[in-house]
Amino acid sequence: MIDYKVIPGGITAVEGFSAAGVQVNIKKAKKDMAMVYCHTPARAAAVYTQNKVKAAPIVVNAQNLSQGEAQAIVVNSGVANACTGEQGLADAREMVSLTAELLGLESHQIIVASTGVIGVNLPMDKVRQGIKECSRKLSPDGGLDAAAAIMTTDTYPKEYAVEFELDGKKVVIGGMSKGSGMIHPNMATMLGFLSTNISISKEMLKATLSHVVDETFNMITVDGDTSTNDMVAVLASGSAGNAEITTMDKNYHAFTKVLKEVAAHLAKEVVRDGEGATKLLSITVDHAYTVKDARRAAMAVANSSLVKTAFFGEDANWGRIFSAVGYSGAEFSPGKVDIWIESEAGSEQMLSAGAGLKFDEVKTGEILARRDINVKIDLKVGDKSATAWTCDFSYDYVKINADYRT
Amino acid sequence: MIDYKVIPGGITAVEGFSAAGVQVNIKKAKKDMAMVYCHTPARAAAVYTQNKVKAAPIVVNAQNLSQGEAQAIVVNSGVANACTGEQGLADAREMVSLTAELLGLESHQIIVASTGVIGVNLPMDKVRQGIKECSRKLSPDGGLDAAAAIMTTDTYPKEYAVEFELDGKKVVIGGMSKGSGMIHPNMATMLGFLSTNISISKEMLKATLSHVVDETFNMITVDGDTSTNDMVAVLASGSAGNAEITTMDKNYHAFTKVLKEVAAHLAKEVVRDGEGATKLLSITVDHAYTVKDARRAAMAVANSSLVKTAFFGEDANWGRIFSAVGYSGAEFSPGKVDIWIESEAGSEQMLSAGAGLKFDEVKTGEILARRDINVKIDLKVGDKSATAWTCDFSYDYVKINADYRT
Numbered sequence: 001m002i003d004y005k006v007i008p009g010g011i012t013a014v015e016g017f018s019a020a021g022v023q024v025n026i027k028k029a030k031k032d033m034a035m036v037y038c039h040t041p042a043r044a045a046a047v048y049t050q051n052k053v054k055a056a057p058i059v060v061n062a063q064n065l066s067q068g069e070a071q072a073i074v075v076n077s078g079v080a081n082a083c084t085g086e087q088g089l090a091d092a093r094e095m096v097s098l099t100a101e102l103l104g105l106e107s108h109q110i111i112v113a114s115t116g117v118i119g120v121n122l123p124m125d126k127v128r129q130g131i132k133e134c135s136r137k138l139s140p141d142g143g144l145d146a147a148a149a150i151m152t153t154d155t156y157p158k159e160y161a162v163e164f165e166l167d168g169k170k171v172v173i174g175g176m177s178k179g180s181g182m183i184h185p186n187m188a189t190m191l192g193f194l195s196t197n198i199s200i201s202k203e204m205l206k207a208t209l210s211h212v213v214d215e216t217f218n219m220i221t222v223d224g225d226t227s228t229n230d231m232v233a234v235l236a237s238g239s240a241g242n243a244e245i246t247t248m249d250k251n252y253h254a255f256t257k258v259l260k261e262v263a264a265h266l267a268k269e270v271v272r273d274g275e276g277a278t279k280l281l282s283i284t285v286d287h288a289y290t291v292k293d294a295r296r297a298a299m300a301v302a303n304s305s306l307v308k309t310a311f312f313g314e315d316a317n318w319g320r321i322f323s324a325v326g327y328s329g330a331e332f333s334p335g336k337v338d339i340w341i342e343s344e345a346g347s348e349q350m351l352s353a354g355a356g357l358k359f360d361e362v363k364t365g366e367i368l369a370r371r372d373i374n375v376k377i378d379l380k381v382g383d384k385s386a387t388a389w390t391c392d393f394s395y396d397y398v399k400i401n402a403d404y405r406t
Numbered sequence: 407m408i409d410y411k412v413i414p415g416g417i418t419a420v421e422g423f424s425a426a427g428v429q430v431n432i433k434k435a436k437k438d439m440a441m442v443y444c445h446t447p448a449r450a451a452a453v454y455t456q457n458k459v460k461a462a463p464i465v466v467n468a469q470n471l472s473q474g475e476a477q478a479i480v481v482n483s484g485v486a487n488a489c490t491g492e493q494g495l496a497d498a499r500e501m502v503s504l505t506a507e508l509l510g511l512e513s514h515q516i517i518v519a520s521t522g523v524i525g526v527n528l529p530m531d532k533v534r535q536g537i538k539e540c541s542r543k544l545s546p547d548g549g550l551d552a553a554a555a556i557m558t559t560d561t562y563p564k565e566y567a568v569e570f571e572l573d574g575k576k577v578v579i580g581g582m583s584k585g586s587g588m589i590h591p592n593m594a595t596m597l598g599f600l601s602t603n604i605s606i607s608k609e610m611l612k613a614t615l616s617h618v619v620d621e622t623f624n625m626i627t628v629d630g631d632t633s634t635n636d637m638v639a640v641l642a643s644g645s646a647g648n649a650e651i652t653t654m655d656k657n658y659h660a661f662t663k664v665l666k667e668v669a670a671h672l673a674k675e676v677v678r679d680g681e682g683a684t685k686l687l688s689i690t691v692d693h694a695y696t697v698k699d700a701r702r703a704a705m706a707v708a709n710s711s712l713v714k715t716a717f718f719g720e721d722a723n724w725g726r727i728f729s730a731v732g733y734s735g736a737e738f739s740p741g742k743v744d745i746w747i748e749s750e751a752g753s754e755q756m757l758s759a760g761a762g763l764k765f766d767e768v769k770t771g772e773i774l775a776r777r778d779i780n781v782k783i784d785l786k787v788g789d790k791s792a793t794a795w796t797c798d799f800s801y802d803y804v805k806i807n808a809d810y811r812t
Binding site: 050051052053054082083084085118119120227228305309310312313315318319322323325326327332334351354355356393394395397398399402 | 456457458459460488489490491524525526633634711715716718719721724725728729731732733738740757760761762799800801803804805808
């Protein structure tokens with residue numbers, strides 16, 4: 001593993017990045033517009049929701065970002081600008097052009113994102129005001145304000161930053177994310193924004209982001225629903241002074257490893273703060289034939305409502321875990337599978353070669369009483385692994401998602 | 407549509423079928439063993455869970471039923487005989503051989519099923535006693551007892567029967583099903599058993615059952631989890647006196663249509679009685695390119711926890727419905743889609759050509775207050791349709807699945 005150090009802050013922990021978060025009452029009494037600005041031109045890459053129903057900002061970014069450059073990100077929360085037709089596209093484009101004008105940039109250098117209510121048009125007078133205020137308040141200390149302003153019903157802002165050395169140069173990676181928010185009548189949206197000072201080509205930045213997101217943000221699930229607005233973007237200023245990474249060399253892999261740590265942390269925070277969550281569950285599948293098999297099996301377990309309610313009840317229900325692996329579509333042989341449940345309180349094996357074990361109920365109860373639980377599933381047929389993260393499924397999930405009308 | 411009439415009873419509504427349900431304390435204070443017997447040799451077909459982790463009775467049936475003949479069904483509830491290794495297979499085979507011996511049949515004429523706790527061996531002394539008691543109590547009036555004995559935590563027994571005319575002969579179809587039961591530490595198992603007096607070849611019986619199950623039992627979901635024990639079987643005695651159906655002719659299609667009505671009724675009853683359910687939701691997707699697309703879209707909506715909690719809250723959250731269609735994998739064009747929500751209280755359009763409508767909140771509230779709700783999704787790109795059935799997602803779902811330890 002590469003040696004890296006966690007440092008204070010988030011998206012603005014990287015020198016040359018400023019941010020702001022302001023309140024313009026798109027939501028009630030909470031910050032609801034954020035801006036991130038890189039003082040020098042930066043390489044940029046983004047990945048978007050695979051949902052066929054794409055919100056307007058997703059469509060606009062896909063057009064603008066094709067040159068692989070960007071210098072600013074503008075985000076509103078409260079209204080998702082999804083299912084809003086031509087007006088929605090025009091509004092997203094206006095967010096881009098106004099931000100570009102105020103920061104002296106071109107439209108193709110602006111990334112735009114929205115999260116919140118679906119099917120409602122943006123209150124553009126408030127949005128314009130928010131963009132103007134953000135552009136005036138941009139500051140190297142504004143990261144936390146920005147992280148707060150992109151929240152919907154997240155209960156806390158999520159940011160993270162690390163530094164490490166690459167050929168004697170200090171490389172910094174910062175980021176913020178938001179998750180399982182929910183305001184009537186909308187859906188959860190996952191947003192992740194990353195900043196770094198590394199020097200890297202557009203192509204390599206795109207490659208590393210895709211790879212990292214597949215193993216982190218794409219391996220989390222709160223309720224299995226993919227939003228219309230999901231996106232993760234990264235800006236790389238290039239000021240670290242390292243020789244530009246242009247191929248998948250040693251330095252590319254070192255950067256990818258640390259970027260994955262940052263993305264995994266931010267992704268896990270989304271799950272930890274999932275709607276109604278009381279536990280963070282890590283599901284690791286080892287010795288699968290293929291990475292795809294390992295991911296399928298891990299995600300099937302992570303998405304199972306039966307598994308998630310069992311962990312809420314602190315019940316060692318290995319049958320539900322094994323059954324979810326069974327219907328996941330992964331190739332394996334049921335008679336070979338081992339399953340363990342682990343936490344800081346210890347480790348207990350539930351299943352050996354496909355048959356249930358008489359396990360220690362008391363010890364298992366102690367393991368399950370912890371907040372962070374690991375499920376290890378060993379398929380024993382190949383050499384590939386994957387980990388998925390999810391939260392448990394509590395009364396409060398139902399309450400948050402059903403009760404806001406009453 | 408073929409004219410058919412609902413008649414009283416279930417699996418024994420067909421002349422020549424007897425059944426029994428008895429209590430031998432595999433579960434506590436409830437009937438837990440059932441038997442169905444056809445007095446004459448019958449054609450038989452069955453479809454099983456696609457879960458790679460298959461319970462012992464599923465494995466045994468797949469071997470025995472290859473000849474397409476059966477004359478009896480033996481079922482226990484309380485213990486699923488899943489993940490029980492070689493002993494489990496031996497126990498399932500003993501259930502078969504003892505039933506065969508007592509009824510004077512061959513082993514390959516017996517269908518065996520189990521539902522209940524996973525990872526626990528069958529209490530074979532009780533099972534043997536139950537098989538003996540059932541064989542003595544078989545009666546043309548025993549259908550309801552059998553339907554009760556296959557329940558786990560179903561709240562009521564599920565049976566249904568219809569009759570219709572085919573070339574002047576009276577054809578009867580009966581059946582029973584059980585669903586979303588749950589006893590620590592296990593999972594839901596769906597079982598469906600159908601009886602009929604029609605004369606039909608093994609090949610055509612297998613074909614019609616596969617077709618019908620794909621559109622009924624395979625289109626229901628309570629929580630998206632596929633059990634290790636799921637199965638649907640049909641016995642056809644041939645005593646109706648119709649000319650044996652041997653090709654996919656007019657009579658084959660007529661029988662298939664009525665069989666589908668019976669299977670759909672029994673499948674919907676499983677969902678209506680789903681764990682914690684307060685509403686039955688029918689999700690119909692029209693004008694898809696392919697049946698596969700229509701099914702995918704309907705099942706994605708039916709499986710969405712966000713959609714299901716919204717209906718529990720009587721919230722017209724069309725954004726979640728549209729988003730689920732979007733990530734379903736179905737081919738469609740978001741800008742064409744219409745969505746309606748309907749019940750006996752009326753019909754209200756939510757989405758037109760991909761954009762949200764200002765709908766009547768009061769009228770929509772009345773529509774959503776009913777127990778049976780229909781969601782209509784018109785993709786407007788092809789001519790294929792599918793319907794999925796699910797229930798809403800309530801506090802009680804979480805309670806039933808998390809709280810039994812406390």
